Every structure is written in structure tokens, then in C-alpha cells.
Amino acid sequence: MDAVSGSSEVRLGTLTGRAVVAAAVLGSGMTMLDGTVVNVALHTIGEDLDASLAQLQWITNGYLLSLASLILLGGSLGDRYGRRRVFVIGTVWFALASLLCGLAPNPTVLIAARILQGAGAALLTPGSLAMIQGAFVREDRAKAIGAWVGLGGIASAVGPFLGGFLVEYADWRWIFLINLPLAAVTVVVAVRFVPETLDPNAPRRLDFTGALLATLFLGGLTYALIEWGGAAAPWAIGVALLAAVGYVVDERRSDHPMLPLGIFADRTFSAANAMTLLVYAALGAVLFFLVLQLQTVSGYGALQAGMATLPITVCMLLLASKGGELGSRIGPRIPMTVGPIVMAGGSLLLLGVDEDVSYWTDVLPGLTIFGLGLALMVAPLTATVLAAVPDEHAGIASGVNNAVARAGSLLAVAALPVAVGLTGEQYADPVAFDAAYGSAVVICAVLLALGGLLSWVTIRNPGV
Template identity: 35%
Template structure:
């Protein structure tokens, strides 16, 4: 017998295959990138709605009129929408990590500028710059994420990313109300600085550089200006139409300019040596339909977000903070359901999930329009509708982001996500403008009916977004060449 007699003989554990250890390390790295890119998307989309509830407080603090201050809200959406597509193209060509970190750094600096602004003009300028850097972050945060996951796991990863951006937009009013009431409206902007600093430090160490291997040179400068000017002119007309009047020459001029620039841009882009936008993306039917649905549903989502806050304050006479807290069930449901929505989309198809989401959303707003009245009944009347709309949003916004890019080759991820995000921002401007136009200036006796009309409108838009996905195929699908 051996010297180990009397003791149980130990059998050495079989060494873990090197491939398993590498796969586990790759999964951990992918999850870290997912968390980091989602945080970047969160901080950028937070600023699309966080300012809304502090509007009156900022007006008093800066001693300016509401018309002048409205550009603090409008300029961010306008510039954000106008610069997203050029930003995605730059990221494809010059590196997603480089552009992402540049955007995060610039967003932190311009957020500090907004938070410390001595007057409204500096604040408006800071918001315009802030939107430019936000546009650098949005498409790159998704484009950096997708290559880290195998195709089978991408829908869930994108669903998580999308849920953070949707959650940020939905939770913005509540966070803005808390910061305004217990600190200062300036912290609405200053809170971005430490978040961006964390993302920057981690991103320098963690992210891997990716780019389009076929990219070279600068995108056509004239094409960049044209593609930015088109949505800017369109956004200007939509934003100012309710205030100036839809027949005002300035509004007609803005819409006419946007329409005129479209064929000019197409001709320029097709003849440019380094075109800005690859029109081959729109050969993909799923990409076309998802982006159309994104525009329509975003109008309903963002318009209803503002509509609910205003209703609670003006009809139920809630305080700013109480109104923001009353809307919290919707974003909480979005956060809970978004990852599951990504898995459902992968298993059953994005079109089915998005259709169910549109129907549920419509049911929630129909409930608002038929049950919610002048007397406050939050638990029995408001909460059921809020839970339904949250479920509808959770089944829609994150899945739209995933489905739009999922149909594209990896080299087009940044540009594809930029187009989708740009249309979402344009939808936000359209939805808020529709809210103002349909609501009008109601009296105490007509306010409930006016808000009911808005809910019916956004219910119809949400349903239309789902039906768009079932548009018949008019011609054979063409392959997307790389």
C-alpha cells in the first residue's frame, strides 16, 4: 500500500477546457459592455424628458418668458434628431469607441455648462451643444454592444439596451421633480457629470474599437449639412406650428425647405465619393417598416408622456412631485418587461410582439379616455391604465430598437441605429406638437374632454404603429450588398 494508507485517495479534478474558460470570460466581458453602453444610453435619453417638470421653476429663476424658455426643450430635440445620422456615419468610419468616448466627454462638459448657465441664452446654447454630443453617444453605444454577443443572444441584449433608453425617457419627469424640489433645477444637468465620468473611465479600459472595415475618408461635408438641415427644418415647422399657426409663412417655409432638400440630398449622396447615407439599408423591408412604426409610436409615447403630467397637475391639481410619482408605474413596468420582450421577439418574431404591444398600449389609453375623469381616483382609475400602457411600451420601444438593427450587417449597426433613434426623436417632436395642437387652451369646464381627445389620438397612433408592420410586400426583397 502507499504512504497514503488510511486516507481517502483524492482524484485530481479534470482541468477545465481552455475553451470553456475563454467563453466564460467573453460572456462576462459582453455583460460589462452591455451595462456600460446601457448607462451611456440612459444618461443621454434622460435629458429628453427630465427638463419638462422644471419648466416653471427655471422660468422664474432665469426671469424669462415661457416662449423664450421653450427653446431649452425644443433645441435639444431638434439638434439631436438632426445630427444622429451623421454621427452614426462618423462612428462607422472613424471608430465607435473613439466617437462614443468623445460624445460622453462632451456631454459631461456641456451638461456642466447648462447647469452653471447664468442666463437663458447660455442655457439654450449649452443645450444645442449637449444634443450634438448626445448624438455621438446614441448610435455608438449600440454598435459597440452588438459585436460582443452572438446573433442568438443579440435580441435580449438589445432589449436591455432599449429598455434603459425607454426607462430614462419615462423616469425623467420623476427624477427632474425630485431634483428640482429637494436641490435645484441646475442639478437636472449637473447630475450627468459624475455618471459620464464613470462611463468614460470604464470605457477607456473596457471597450474594444470597432469600425466599418471598408470605410475611408471623411463623409461628404455637403451631404452632412444637407442630412442635418432636412430634419432640422422639419422639426422647426412641427415645433413652432402650433404657436405660429400652421398657415404662417415661416412654418410653410420650414416644411417646404425640408421637402426641397430631400431630392437635393439624394442626388448629392448618389454622386458623392464618400456618401453619408447608404440607401441600400432601405432595401431591407424589416428596416423600412420598423423605422416607420418607430416614428409613429414615438409620437404617441412622448406626446402622452407630457399629456399625463399636465393632466395630473391641471385637472387633478397634483403638485409637480406628486404628478411625477403618479406616473411611475409605467416606467417600472417597462423596466421589468423589456428583457422578456427581447426574448419573446427572438422566439416568436418582432412583428408579433410589436403588434401585441400596440394593442395593449391602445387598450391602456382607451381606458384613460373612457374611465379617468375630473375626480381623482388614482388606484381604481389611473393605475390600471398606467400598467397597461407600461406593458405596451415595454413590448414596443426596446423591440423596435432591436428589430431595426437586427436585420442589418454588423458594419451598418451604428448608422442603422442612428436612423432609428433619429426617427424616434422626430416622433417625439411630432407627438408634443400634436398634444399642444389638439389640447388647445381648455377651460375648467372643457379640460377633461380636451384631454380625452388627446388620449384617443395617441391610442390611434399607437395602434397604427402596430398595423404598419403588416403592410403588404409590394415587390421582391433585394439583398443588401456590403
């Protein structure tokens, strides 16, 4: 099956259809797993490598930085050279970087390895969704995306549990080394079963200047937020602003832009991505602060803290695909409005997590409600973003939405500790961290509520 004839011919119930979803889930699942699994291990990594709070933030944000900066380039590469091909290359790259993470002797090497890991994720992540969009017949795409979201969301949600188990019973380094066998299986499935698809009209040249400017913008802004108050912070902000202006100019003038700015002319596409920024900023920050709160203040071990988040896993497993089906039936506006508002309510219920925490009354209800809102929202959001652009731009659309989601988490994890007065070694001080946690959770709830309100005002159902 060649790249052109292989487009839009696969049915979900066939062997090939199941293989496409399986490869996409395994690949993107690894990247989502590493986006969350590290949170559980941060406390132990900090003690083992003698890391500061800023270094712990960079261990999280170094990965998100390169992923968010380069994911558009990854989408363009997939559209140009073949989504399966770039997906496989990214998976191998990700595995090698994971090996380096697992062998890191100090925080500096671990941060550098995490940046490389994020670059590999930037190659495989947009390809995972673009393979589905390009391969499946139109009537099966929503269900396939729902299955991808549900199964992939499990990887993200199970990360804290798996991380806790490995940290407590093995070594924190195994949270990275476990990616090697997963990557091997992913490559085998993709190479043997997934049809190649690409955009025959993709630009012949790639916008490496745009990728560099995007990296400078996010890197400068992230550095300024983490090192707020330092002598270099104003310079970092200046670099970020100049890079942002340069990026817009480059994309407008280039005949081969990494991000064709014209796709933002679609109101639904722009609104859905703005909502993504708000919601995923809150999602990343809630998981970052909650897992540390449970360990630093509530006295949970790494495994206990990881197991505490299981309600999100269960909700995503049982209901994410149903959220996709509901969105297909009634339209995305209500799921994309109600989902974030429900998540905001769940976040506020987590304010009871303190030194005298009761899991059954202070943790379980909040995380269950949070998970219900997430399961309701994710698949309709993803389907809405992809449906707003022509099929040939599936890689770019997927890359934009993933970049926005990662950038939201990146900026929230960088900014919120500063905003709530948490600096230096205070992540290990129960009194200081407890005070910061409450403020951070309230801010996250506000962001989620704003995301729901934005959806209600801007998102329209198809045909309306």
C-alpha cells in the same frame, strides 16, 4: 483586442460582456433620461425663467432636433473611427453641455445649451447600441439588446420621478448637473473594459452636407409647427422642403453618403422604422402632455407627477428583457403588433386624468398597460432593425432608428399643441390645458394603433 478581431467575440456572461452592456446603458441612459426628465421640470422652468409655451417646446425640441439631425453622422463617425472612441467623445461633450444647461440664466441660453446637449447625444447614442452589435457573438446579441433596452428604458421612465424629486427638494438645474458624475463613470467603464469595433469598409470621407441638410429640414419643420400662424412659418416650411429635396439628391450622388439609401430597399427595415416614427411620436407626446396635465390641472407637485409614472419603470425593469427573449422565440411580428395596440389602450385609459383625478383608478391602470405594451415591443423592434442590415452597417442602422424615434417625438411635441389649440401661456391655464389634453391623448392612441397595424401588415418573422 484590436478593432477587427474584437468584433463578435464577446459573450454576455463574461466581465467584458457585462462591461459593454453597462457602458452602453449608462451612456444611452443619460440621453434617454434627459429626454424625459425635462418634462417634469418644464412647469417650474417656465415660472423661474419666465418662459412662454413656445420656449418650453424649444427647451424640449432643441435637444431632440440636434439629436435627430446629427445621429446618423454620429453613427458614421463610430463606424469610421471606432464606436467606443466616438461614444466616449460624445459622453464628454454631453456632460459639458449639461453643465451649461445647469448654469443657464434665461430661456435663450438654456435652449442653446439643449441643442449642444443633443449634439453630444448624437455622438454617443448610436455607439451604445453599435458597441453591442459589433462586440457580441451572434447568439448573445438578442439577450444583450434586451438587457440594454430594459435597463436603458428604466432611465427614460425614471426621468420624471428623478426630475420631480430634484425640482421639489433641490433645484431644477440639478436635473442637468447630475449628468456630470454619470458621465464620468461611463467614460471610465468604456475606456477600461469595452473593446473597440469599427467598420473597415466605412467611407473615408464624411457627409457633412447631408448632416447640414437634415438639420435644416427638421429645424425648419419644427419651427413652422411651433410658430404656426406666424409670418416666418411659411418660409420655414419652404426651407424644410428644399432641404429635404437637397438631402435626397445629396445622398444619391455622394460617394460617401451619411445614409446609404439602399438600406431602405429592405422591406423589414423600412417598415420597422415607419412603425418607430408613429409609436415614438405618441410616446413622446403622451409623456409631455400627461406630466403637464398632472401639474397644471390635477394639482400635483413635481415629485408627485414624477412618481405617477413609476408603473412604466416597473414594467420596463421586469419585462423588457423578456420581450426580447419572446421576440427571439416567436419572431418580432406579434410583439411589434400587440405592443403598440396595448399602449393605445393604456393611453385611452389616461383620459380620466382631470382636476378630480384618482391615481389608483385614473392613472395607475393606464400607465401600467402602457408600460406592458412598451416592454413587449421595444426589444423586438430594435433587434429587427439591426438584423435587417449587414453587421458592418450596425452604426448606420442604429443611427437611423434612433433618428426616426427622436424625430417622431420632436414633431409630435411641436405639432400637437398647435393641433389641439394650445398656444401662448395656456400651458399654465387649467381649463385650456385640460381641453387640449383630451384631444392630444386620443390622437396619440390613434398613432399607436396605426403603428401596431403597420407591423402586422409589413413585418415578417425570419424564415417566413
